[in-house]
Amino acid sequence: MAQEKRSLSITGTVRSEQGDGLPALIVVHELGKGTAADLDGRFRLGGLNPGNYHLHVTHLGYKALTRTITLTTNDLELDLRLSESAITLQSLTIEANPFKNGPVEQSQTIEVVDREFLEKNNAGTFANALEKLPGISTINTGVGISKPVIRGMSFNRIMVNDRGIKQEGQQWGADHGLEIDPFDVDRVEVVKGPASLIYGSDGMSGVINISPAPLPREGTIQGHLINSYRTNNAMRSHSAMVEGNEKDFVFKGRVTLQDYQDYRVPADRFVYAGFELPVFDSRLKNTAGKERHFSFMTGLRKNWGKTTVTVSRFHQKAGIFTGAVGIPNSYNLRHNGEYGNIEFPRQNNTHLKVISNTTVQLKKNWLEIDLGYQRNQRREESLPHIHGVGPTPEGNLALYLDLDTYTANARFNHYINADHQSIIGVQASFMDNRFGGFEFLLPMFQSWNAGMFYFHEYRWKENVILNAGIRLDGARHQIQAHEQPVYDASLNPTGETVQRNPDIDRDFANLSGSAGMSWIFNEHTNFKANLGSSYRIPTPIELSTNGIHHGNFRHEIGDANLTSERSYQADLNFTHSLEKLLVGFSPFFAYYQDYIYLAPTGRFSTLPGASTLWEYRQNNAVFAGAELKFQWAPIPGVQASLAGEYVYNQNLDTRLPLPLTPPASLLGSIEWSLPQTTRILENGYLYLEYRQVASQNRVDRNERVTGGYGLVHAGLGWELLVAKSPWKFQLSGQNLLNTYFFNHLSRYRLLNLPEQGRNINLHLKIPISLKSI
Template identity: 30%
Template sequence: MKKYVSILFIGFNLFVYSQNKISGTITNTKHEPLTDVVVYIEKLQKGTSTDENGYYELRNLPNSPIKITISYIGYKTHVKTINLQQNDEVIDFMLDEAVYKMDEVVISTPFNKLQSENAIKVELLKINDIAKSGSPTLIEAITNIPGVDMIAKGTGVTKPVIRGLSMTNILLLNNGVKMENFQFSENHPFIIDEFGIDHIEVIKGPASLLYGSDAVGGVINTVKERPAPEGKIIGDYNAQYHSNTEGFVTNLGVKGSSKDFYWGIRGGLKTHADYKDGNYKFVPNTRFEEYSLKTNIGLKKTFGVFNLYYDYNRPKLGMSVGDVIPLVTKKGREPKYWYQDLTSHLISSKNTLFLNDYKVDVNIAYQLNNRKLQTDDSKPFFEMTDMDLNTFSYEVKTHLPSTDKSEYLVGIQGANKTNRNNDAPNHVIPDADVDDFSVFGLAQYTFFDDLKTQAGIRYDYRSITTEAEADKEAIDEDYSNFSTSIGATYQMNENFLFRTNFASAYRTPNIAELTQDGMHGARYEQGNPELDSQRSYEIDLSVHFHSKNLMLDLSGFHNNINDYIFIAPTNETTESGDKIYKYAQTDAKIYGAEFITDCQPYEWLNLNLSYAYIVGKQNNDSRLPFIPQNKLRFNIKFTKEKIASLTNFYFKIGGLYASKQDNPAMFETETDSYFLLNSGIGTDVKWAKQLVSISIQVNNLLNEIYIDHLSTLKGMNYNNIGRNITATLKIPFDIK
């Protein structure tokens, strides 16, 4: 690694310094100037907006190919690659109307293309939609995306599911950094929140080509908020109240930017009491709280952009398990018994260097995670857990010289993970070391202007070593795998787009699956050191139609998984009578489809409907665990730009229908269907010359009594959350 870094720093002598400027005018098809159009260069973290004459200007740009994004509500997003060869260039843009939806730029895929230009299926969710969802956690908010669901033990302990796969079959990224939070169990959530992000990108399907092992089912990437506009210091205060959990959520952020330097800081707090179901009965120990702090600094020069981030999260999550029921006899807020005490520090640096026609991304990160399980005073000390997981990761990607029709990228990635048990003798997993290294290459080529193809190949090597313990033999295993992907998008005409992609992916068995031999939560789990790597082969097909006021999207997928790793109960029991669960492997398949329609027949009315269908089973037709119910969602939204002193007013009503899950896995039971009705209202108002955004969201408006199939409280006969009214306040402000 040191050799690569040295080569990159020697390259500083080759940088070309410049004072390039681009400017121009942005109009609509009637040649009318557009005001407040966002002009942004993602790689440079640099942007501006047009004035009343539609004029924009960006200075201090490198002599290197860069992508400029033009976005404006009600118009098609435009992305153009420019290669500046002189000090001052004039580039004008004409935008076409697109009332139904803006096409967003995706940064989780290698070439930062528009959604419509990616062969890989990617969905986006903006931070404003997350805040207005009325959800107490980030993971619950993204389940509004078709094909995304969650495994939950109440409102605080949640795990994402993408097209039927979860745990270490999917990755969650914090601004491109793989999160490592002991995610091998449904009771171990990712340590991340929604504060300080701009939007979320969800890759559906295998993504090992981009991210290596564990990206079999897909990737969730939380993208950081953009820096403040140049020459300004701005901030925002956000607050929420949840009626059901008596929950308070608050966060405050401030950020500033000068010509070359930018910075930001944000802190947040969440605190929720035990939730109540539709019978108004509280569910014991589903309380949780979390503190967080986010800071960043950045430097932008013509030869490169350099970013340093620090994220701190400290959640305490109540665990609703059998032993805690006699101890928690009334609704409360503070976790006292049987709770996870988690700490996460993430230091990351994301940098881009411009070397004439080359761009080099150099990213490094260090994570320090601690997981404690606090039980209760009546339990002996050995039932407590205290583990440290430290991860160093690095990535170097080189964007080779490109043309209007072709783009190429090569890179390396690597990581070292160390798990260490501290004084608490209960070792869920042993002391272990995991080393990763990979090399990959990707290419995109455009034929006939309408057919865009993407292809790539990747090689990964992983070494896993563990320490021997009294009830666990030492593990010393090496794994290596190739991953490939090939796909295309075809723009048949202005309205129809076809997308297809074939991808292979893999996942090595994790340390828990290889080594566990003891009680984990409420069951006895036994690992299998003979497990092989899991292989996935998925094909995706989709067709997309849009006109000025209508969008239709239909996608289907079929994922064949060889040596699928899962845990299941056996007929064996321990001496104390606990049933033994063992990890095993089998060939399996998961297939399904998603349908989305978005219609805006009038400027003030938006209609949205989506349906997700999924089947997961072994090749012997036995069903796979944690396969969600098929779900239909609808949303009707009324908007008005101005009503008296109110601006950006909206009212919405929506619902979710989950069909009966009558094909459970061998250790699951059937789950009845249910219907939830939701509604919301919001607006912006001026108060003492200050703009204030307020909204109220009511989830489960009819106070339905129900249990979701992926609720791990189902076995304890606890229902999901009842009616919850969420009031949200946002106050943006300018300091300079």
């Protein structure tokens, strides 16, 4: 009862610089609790304990505002002013900064997108929707499988955090997608540059934080239905969501279904290993698939904090292009006319997650605890004779990877005074991998990882904020040896075995640190600098793999003697923001000592059904480059933007570029907000985009060069009031000119297969309100 007596409130008004009231959204970050101001801008947030809070204030057409406030013994009244901005994304706040105190105070380069952005740029997968951001590209295998690349790096150098827990699967493989429902993502923050200090060693190149939306308002039950259709491969997507809050008991559930057929390419033949092979009906055989996802969250929100538990399951069954297993020939590429069949070879993946998130107020401080369990099961199914083996006890199960991961993170956010804040954090994880099937790629292993860090922020002057931190990590890999059966020319077992990898027992320990600065010249100009030294331990796949990675069409070999790689990184960011103009420039440089990478050898594998031999190597390397962002609103209702990116790298030992480096690219777009002509048709828009990608001639030895190309995209959308409910319609098109091009990062580039042709996307979102205040 004592806490109830001390309950406090925040009241105030949100106004424009001219003094007009604004119906803005005000959210208390730590509690996930928010309210909407009335038409005069007045608001009230009650039921708060004494302590420190971060308020996020947003309203379309205005720059987002973050305010740190302190409640002591009395209620607090605020007068909040928002600056006008015609730049849409400036209405989003940044929360990836550990102190959550605004976009200009934090020292790193962070891009933020919300549900509206993701829906407008729906490309079938979560990773593909992020490609519109500068510095972000994707590695693709067919349609439903993609993973992000930040500044030329991917795999284990990028962390994907879902609700505070690192997504763990087979992220080392280009043909292993993120296994995240694209419709179940409400907000994404991409941290570019050195982020290892707070997030762990896999954050060398960047971190993608998937944050849940604010918890539902008390007394409401609402939801939506989403339906979309993509013409290129007849992809049908259906997603339903419902959420509510009854006396601070919150819940949210979602179900998503996706089905798609073999996709079309603007070609009827391709050339591989000197042979010209057909693409029947311009469709890549056996690239169909289906996905089934569900998630459910429940929890409590009180004045002392909040706690939630989320259970989700992602399931995907997808074909692998027939020519990617064994040597492609005209016979096995011929279609049977059933474009939706998922034949052999194929992958059947399931990712189960249970995540607990708890935030507790301790006087002026906050304790955050994230716990997670993940089970990632990957089954690759294929016909044994294609792999040079006879009938096996495993049947058609070529490869089975079964990974259990347990994760625990805790952060104590300590408020010292108005100028000093600090965070003490600990992180730990345990991974247990098992495998089966008649093929071999990755052995059984157990891996332990633990780390602790200290991070401090100091407001040296009102317009100069400094931060620094240090981190200590330790890890251990225990990898079991594997003996593989040998088959004779008649595909019968000989009774002999060959060792594919030895026993490996390795320990690692490293110290890392970083420091940053944000210098706010004035309300329009901001300069940031971030320096860091981090490390990454070699993963079990890099140490021990020795098998055919069919989705990549290559034989990969690890090296048990790899050591930890160390990086020294510098990241700068300059931003100039006006009401109708935003200019951002972000150069970066990094030196990597003992950089681990997968390189082509130029030799063919001796294993049946394999292609070229790739091996993990370790050399010193440098990375450099920059991103440019330009947004301009020349007249009301019109917004033009330009986003450019360039990555340069070099192996300092071979004096050659590193493999799989994304080429330079430029994305230009113009969007027009359509004038409202009727009361039932509103918020219309029309956009046109053009992406120019340069040739990639800087390639590693035995790596193909890739020519440049240009793509045209366009779209329009509007809201239609149906029974006072705004139904959202969208119509968009990608590669409208049906351009024939190669994506340098696509796995099918190794087979000289072009990317998807023209694709038209229809999208409908229907909001549902079951109960309102």
